[in-house]
Structures are given as structure tokens and as C-alpha cells.
Amino acid sequence: MNHLDWIHKATEQTDTQAEILSFSDYMEKVFEKNPKLECRPTYEFIRDMLLQYGTNKDGSYKLFGLSHPDCPPVYGQTKVQQALMQNLVNFSEEGFNNKFILLIGPNGSSKSSLVKKLIKGLEDYSETENGKLYSFSWIFPIETYVKGTLGLNSTIRDQNLVSYAYLEDKDISAIMPSELKDHPLLLIPREYRQELIDQALAGDEHLLESVRKSYLYRGDLCKRNRMIYDALLKSYKGKHQEVLKHIRIERFTISKRYSTAAVTIEPQIHVDARMQQITMDKRLASLPPSLQSLNLFSLQGEAVLANRGVLEYSDLLKRPLDAYKYLLMTMETGSINLQGILTELDIFFIGTSNEIHLAAFKQHPDFNSFKGRFNFVTVPYLLDVRDEERIYEEQVHGLKDRSHFAPHSLNALCLFAVMSRLRVCQTKNYNDKKLANIATNLNPLEKALYLASIELPDKLDIESKQILKQGQEEILNEYVNDSLYEGKFGLSPRDLKHIIYKLSSQFDNVTFVEVLDHLQQLILKKSEYDFLNMAPQADYHNPARFLELIKEYNLNIFDRELRNSLGLIDDRSYEDYIKRYIENVNALIKGEKVKNTTTGKFIEPDDYFIKEFESSISLKEDAKTYRSLLISKLGAYSLDNPGKPIVYTEVFPDLVDRLQESFRIEQKKVIVNISRNMMFFEAEYSKNVDANIGTPLSDENRKQIRSVLKNLETRYGYTEGAAMSLLKFLIKEKY
Numbered sequence: 246m247n248h249l250d251w252i253h254k255a256t257e258q259t260d261t262q263a264e265i266l267s268f269s270d271y272m273e274k275v276f277e278k279n280p281k282l283e284c285r286p287t288y289e290f291i292r293d294m295l296l297q298y299g300t301n302k303d304g305s306y307k308l309f310g311l312s313h314p315d316c317p318p319v320y321g322q323t324k325v326q327q328a329l330m331q332n333l334v335n336f337s338e339e340g341f342n343n344k345f346i347l348l349i350g351p352n353g354s355s356k357s358s359l360v361k362k363l364i365k366g367l368e369d370y371s372e373t374e375n376g377k378l379y380s381f382s383w384i385f386p387i388e389t390y391v392k393g394t395l396g397l398n399s400t401i402r403d404q405n406l407v408s409y410a411y412l413e414d415k416d417i418s419a420i421m422p423s424e425l426k427d428h429p430l431l432l433i434p435r436e437y438r439q440e441l442i443d444q445a446l447a448g449d450e451h452l453l454e455s456v457r458k459s460y461l462y463r464g465d466l467c468k469r470n471r472m473i474y475d476a477l478l479k480s481y482k483g484k485h486q487e488v489l490k491h492i493r494i495e496r497f498t499i500s501k502r503y504s505t506a507a508v509t510i511e512p513q514i515h516v517d518a519r520m521q522q523i524t525m526d527k528r529l530a531s532l533p534p535s536l537q538s539l540n541l542f543s544l545q546g547e548a549v550l551a552n553r554g555v556l557e558y559s560d561l562l563k564r565p566l567d568a569y570k571y572l573l574m575t576m577e578t579g580s581i582n583l584q585g586i587l588t589e590l591d592i593f594f595i596g597t598s599n600e601i602h603l604a605a606f607k608q609h610p611d612f613n614s615f616k617g618r619f620n621f622v623t624v625p626y627l628l629d630v631r632d633e634e635r636i637y638e639e640q641v642h643g644l645k646d647r648s649h650f651a652p653h654s655l656n657a658l659c660l661f662a663v664m665s666r667l668r669v670c671q672t673k674n675y676n677d678k679k680l681a682n683i684a685t686n687l688n689p690l691e692k693a694l695y696l697a698s699i700e701l702p703d704k705l706d707i708e709s710k711q712i713l714k715q716g717q718e719e720i721l722n723e724y725v726n727d728s729l730y731e732g733k734f735g736l737s738p739r740d741l742k743h744i745i746y747k748l749s750s751q752f753d754n755v756t757f758v759e760v761l762d763h764l765q766q767l768i769l770k771k772s773e774y775d776f777l778n779m780a781p782q783a784d785y786h787n788p789a790r791f792l793e794l795i796k797e798y799n800l801n802i803f804d805r806e807l808r809n810s811l812g813l814i815d816d817r818s819y820e821d822y823i824k825r826y827i828e829n830v831n832a833l834i835k836g837e838k839v840k841n842t843t844t845g846k847f848i849e850p851d852d853y854f855i856k857e858f859e860s861s862i863s864l865k866e867d868a869k870t871y872r873s874l875l876i877s878k879l880g881a882y883s884l885d886n887p888g889k890p891i892v893y894t895e896v897f898p899d900l901v902d903r904l905q906e907s908f909r910i911e912q913k914k915v916i917v918n919i920s921r922n923m924m925f926f927e928a929e930y931s932k933n934v935d936a937n938i939g940t941p942l943s944d945e946n947r948k949q950i951r952s953v954l955k956n957l958e959t960r961y962g963y964t965e966g967a968a969m970s971l972l973k974f975l976i977k978e979k980y
Contacts, residue, residue, distance in 0.1 A: 340458020
């Protein structure tokens with residue numbers, strides 16, 4: 246592409262910002278075409294935006310899971326998203342944004358990220374066909390188009406000209422934009438506007454009822470626009486059509502970067518809205534005489550820029566109270582008082598703060614005044630380890646060139662983080678005593694895995710697991726209204742990102758072992774992390790115990806992966822294997838014959854197969870007694886379940902366990918053999934051995950170890966170095 250190509254391509258593209266209409270064209274081509282879209286206050290606009298992106302099965306909104314270059318996804322926080330939507334519904338019922346949404350949570354819990362994602366969605370939505378937004382400017386033509394100074398008392402030369410909206414810049418003497426981005430409908434006198442809206446929305450009573458409560462139905466232009474309109478109307482002897490010729494309808498898109506209907510106020514001290522007289526501005530010399538005589542004012546500040554969009558107060562409670570006291574009236578009336586002038590606002594107010602500043606704010610005498618006008622939405626750290634992992638996947642992927650994070654290493658780190666945020670379940674908080682008994686016996690690891698729907702504790706029977714499944718919501722919400730809610734404390738995502746960078750700078754391969762070693766050092770820094778100073782309750786608030794539980798959990802996972810990588814195959818079908826054994830034993834006891842499924846003939850019981858089976862399960866009991874007990878158990882099952890087909894693995898689960906254990910014993914023998922040769926293999930691998938002397942390692946054993954390492958790499962994603970490191974660690978800990 247040469248330097249001119251982009252100019253041609255950019256020129257051919259439609260610029261949403263360049264869409265300009267006269268007032269009459271706006272009413273015909275935009276309003277009458279889709280009045281529902283044009284009658285939306287900000288809260289309805291935001292609702293439509295969220296619904297446009299769609300929802301997930303868990304009730305979260307897809308917008309927050311999208312990845313943008315300058316705005317990463319927000320994982321989890323489904324309840325926060327639903328709370329935001331519920332507030333928008335409430336605003337619709339009230340007719341204006343009558344509450345300040347304050348996101349409260351510990352540092353790093355994604356409060357600002359949620360707001361950033363919301364604004365990003367609005368930016369993109371405002372560029373779509375359904376998300377069009379319009380405001381207007383006042384246009385005053387030069388002498389070419391009118392007689393006299395600006396022709397306010399004369400006729401227009403071009404009798405066909407019905408609007409100055411489409412004039413080129415060379416034909417315009419002055420432009421006055423609407424600083425508050427007033428909606429074009431506000432140009433219509435209230436009584437006629439209400440009648441127009443009633444007719445346009447007659448088919449949607451729910452929306453009409455909401456709009457009737459809004460400023461679009463009951464409000465008016467801002468002070469400056471009203472003064473200009475009235476002055477021109479007076480000059481034109483009450484002819485509204487002549488006034489509207491000066492209106493140029495302009496489309497605008499929401500942009501945080503350019504502070505267009507999306508503004509963030511940082512916690513430094515300054516006024517959010519102010520007014521400045523502009524009558525003496527030299528640029529206004531070209532305005533009509535009737536306007537030059539007015540005391541016109543220019544509105545400035547973040548609240549002005551944010552109108553018809555979102556105004557975010559970052560760390561609101563860090564500011565002095567007087568800096569946002571005006572919000573009391575604004576939330577009550579939907580307007581702001583600027584030096585005695587009431588200006589209506591259409592802003593979605595949202596802010597963030599942490600728990601420490603909120604606690605201090607609650608001690609202030611004015612807190613109760615703010616309490617009724619604020620909606621506090623708690624944003625805790627995540628309790629779902631799967632969502633927690635997703636936060637760092639992109640970071641880990643970006644570090645792969647310098648460090649490889651082995652499978653389960655990130656999971657181990659996230660498990661520790663989630664466990665540090667949990668509290669022990671208490672019997673008094675549950676009505677169902679069975680659920681209470683099960684929940685109170687969960688250790689932090691079991692609770693973390695359960696809340697993420699990963700697995701239920703093996704120690705529970707089928708009935709207990711079912712009770713636990715049904716009570717997940719109750720356990721998750723046990724402390725939701727408690728001042729010390731789960732997710733208020735613990736390791737933050739910011740801490741975890743720092744740990745990931747630190748590990749990647751120290752190790753080429755990061756396994757769960759390196760993660761646990763780093764955490765072992767971290768839990769000694771009690772002065773840096775408040776959660777380390779909490780009094781232990783059983784295994785909860787006990788970081789040293791967290792590490793032991795995670796270590797055992799990950800060792801078991803790698804042990805299973807290693808066994809599956811040995812190349813040994815248990816090709817027995819347990820159902821058929823047990824069925825054949827029971828049928829042969831039953832025939833042997835009764836002195837009967839069994840049917841050969843291949844030939845269809847009846848033959849003598851296979852005594853060799855029976856003994857082979859009993860050898861596989863390492864039978865230590867008397868064979869005859871054991872066989873009789875099995876047949877009795879089968880008879881009892883048949884009596885208890887008449888007509889029900891026999892599933893032998895269900896009737897004899899202990900036989901399945903013993904068969905599996907026999908296979909595990911066979912696997913263990915291979916692993917023990919590998920452990921004996923691992924030292925020699927590692928010496929060869931690291932080239933710490935004289936090539937002329939070599940090692941006692943046989944070709945068969947060398948091939949076996951290489952095969953296992955290769956399987957761990959191809960099946961599970963380990964590098965050779967990580968697989969060797971974990972293999973040595975597992976052998977040391979368990980074999």
C-alpha cells in the first residue's frame with residue numbers, strides 16, 4: 246500500500262460521525278422509521294446494548310466475555326452483571342437514573358474492568374444501525390443566503406431552501422453546538438412532543454409508560470439552547486419552521502478517549518461541572534443581534550461531557566465528601582444545579598471503591614443521606630477456580646517464549662488463591678441438617694473444587710453427593726450478606742499476575758512444584774498479606790495446609806497421567822469379566838454346566854479361568870467360602886430387584902475395585918523399575934557422564950523411559966524437562 250491508498254479507502258468508508266440531517270429529514274427518515282430507538286433514555290440504551298450482545302446459559306452477558314485489544318474480558322462476576330441489569334430495569338420504572346451505582350470490593354476484583362467493558366460495549370453499539378445517537382447544532386448562514394446582517398427580519402433569496410443544515414462551511418458564519426448533546430426531540434414544544442410520542446409508541450404500552458416518566462417526555466432543552474430558541478422564535482414572529490431551519494442534526498458516537506458520552510473522573514479534587522459566560526467571546530460577533538444581547542453561558546466539566554452516556558467515578562470515596570455532594574440532588578431529581586440554573590441530565594452514574602474506604606464512609610454523619618441514593622453492588626474476588634484460571638491464560642500464553650507453564654501449574658496457583666478466599670461452612674447457617682453436616686466437613690480444597698463444579702469428594706456416598714449438588718447455591722450464598730463475605734479477602738488477581746511474572750523469570754519450566762515452592766515463601770510474609778493473619782479454623786485460613794492439600798491433589802493427577810503414559814493397557818471389560826466369573830462359579834457350586842457363547846454347547850465350568858480371576862484380585866480368603874458369599878449376594882439382589890436386568894459391576898463394585906487395584910499393582914511395578922533407572926537416564930540426559938564409560942542403563946529401560954516422557958508430552962502437553970522434573974518428584978514422594 247502506498248501513501249495514497251489509505252486515503253482512497255478511508256474516503257470510501259462511511260463515517261458515522263459525518264451523518265448530518267436537517268430537522269425535517271431527521272423526523273422523516275429517523276424518528277418515524279423507528280421511534281422506539283429514538284425514544285430511549287440512557288438506561289434503555291444500555292439495556293438494549295447488553296441484550297444485543299446476548300446472554301450466556303448462566304445468566305451472564307456475553308459482552309463481558311469478549312476480548313478487545315484495549316479491554317480484556319471479565320470472567321465470572323455473573324451476579325454483578327445481573328445486578329447492573331436489574332438497576333437499569335429499576336431506572337426504567339422510575340423514569341430516570343435515580344441511583345448511583347457504586348461497585349464495592351477488594352482491590353483488584355475487576356470493578357474498573359467491568360465499567361470499562363460496559364463503556365466499550367456502548368462505544369461499539371453506538372456505531373451500529375440500532376445504536377445510532379443524535380444531537381444537534383445551531384447553524385447561522387453568511388450574508389449570501391439572507392438579506393441584512395443575518396436576515397432575521399428579511400426573506401431568504403433561495404425560496405426552496407428549507408434548512409441551513411446542508412450548507413458548506415464557506416456559507417456558514419457561526420455554529421453553536423449543543424454541549425449537553427440535547428436530544429433533537431427536545432426541540433419540539435412539550436405538549437406537541439408528548440402527543441407525537443404517544444402516537445409513535447401507541448403499540449408498545451410498556452415502553453410508552455417508561456418514556457412518559459423520562460426527560461424526553463417531560464423535560465426541556467438546556468438553558469442555552471432554550472434561550473437561543475426563544476430569541477430566534479421572537480425574531481421570526483413565532484414561526485417555528487424558521488427557527489428549525491437553523492438546526493443541523495448530527496450523529497455522534499460514544500467515545501471514552503474523546504470524552505463523548507463516556508467520561509471517567511479520577512479521584513483528584515476538582516469540580517465536575519461548571520459554567521462560564523461566553524457573551525464577550527469574539528467569535529460570537531457573527532451571531533444575530535438578538536442572540537448577541539443574550540447572556541449566554543458555556544457549560545463545561547465531566548458531567549457535561551458525559552451527558553447521554555456514562556459517568557464513571559474511579560475510587561469515588563477517595564475524594565473529599567464536598568466534591569460529590571451535589572450527587573444527592575442529582576440522584577433525587579435527575580438534574581444538576583449550576584449557579585442557580587437547573588440542568589437536566591441523562592447520565593448513567595457508576596463508581597468504584599474498595600471496602601476500606603467504604604468502612605470509613607459509613608462512619609461519616611452524612612452517610613445515611615447518601616445511602617438512600619446509592620446502590621451498593623459487591624464485587625468480590627472469584628470463587629470459581631475455572632474462571633480464575635481464564636484471567637491469566639493470555640498472560641501465560643504471552644510468556645511461552647521464555648517460560649513454559651506445565652499442565653496444572655496455573656491451576657495449582659489459582660486453587661491456592663480461591664482457597665485463601667473461602668470460609669468454613671457453619672451448621673447454624675443451614676436449615677437442611679443433612680446438607681449442613683456434609684458442608685461443614687468439606688476442607689478448603691474440596692469446597693473450591695465443588696464450587697467450580699469440577700468434582701465432588703470421593704469420601705461421600707451417592708446420596709450425600711446428590712444432596713451436595715442440590716445445595717450448591719445455598720453454600721455459595723452462605724456469606725453473601727455477611728460483612729466478611731467470601732472473596733473479600735485472599736490473594737488478588739494483581740498478586741497472581743505478579744507471581745506468574747516472577748516464576749517465568751526464574752524457571753524455563755514451571756510445574757506445580759515450582760508454584761508451591763514460591764507460595765511456601767509467600768505465606769511467610771504476613772506483614773504484606775492480611776489474609777495470612779486470619780485465625781485458622783480447621784483447614785481454613787491455614788495457608789500451610791492449603792499447600793499440602795494442593796500438593797497431594799496434583800500428585801494424584803500426575804500419578805494418573807503417568808500410569809496412562811506407561812503403555813500398559815487394561816483391556817478387560819469388567820462387566821463381561823465379572824459376569825463370566827460369576828457364571829462359572831455358580832455352575833461349579835451347583836454341579837452344572839455353562840453355555841459356551843461361541844459354540845452354543847454346554848461345557849464344564851472353566852476351573853483355570855476361575856483361579857486366574859481370583860489371582861487377579863489377590864484373593865486371600867478361603868476360595869469356597871468367598872464364592873458362596875458372592876452367589877448369596879447375587880441371589881439377594883435378584884430377590885430385591887425382581888425382573889431387573891443384572892449389571893454385575895453394580896452388584897459387585899468391590900470386585901471392580903479389586904480388579905482395578907490389580908492393574909495398579911502391575912503399573913506400580915513398572916514405575917518402580919523406572920525409578921531405579923531414572924538417575925542413570927538423567928545423567929545421560931544432562932550429559933554428566935563420560936561418553937566412553939556410559940551408564941548401566943539398558944537399551945530396553947532407556948527406551949521405556951523415553952516412551953513414557955514422549956507420551957506425557959503428546960497426551961498431556963508437558964515439555965520433556967517438565968515431565969522429567971515431575972517424574973522425579975512423584976517417585977520421591979510416593980514411590
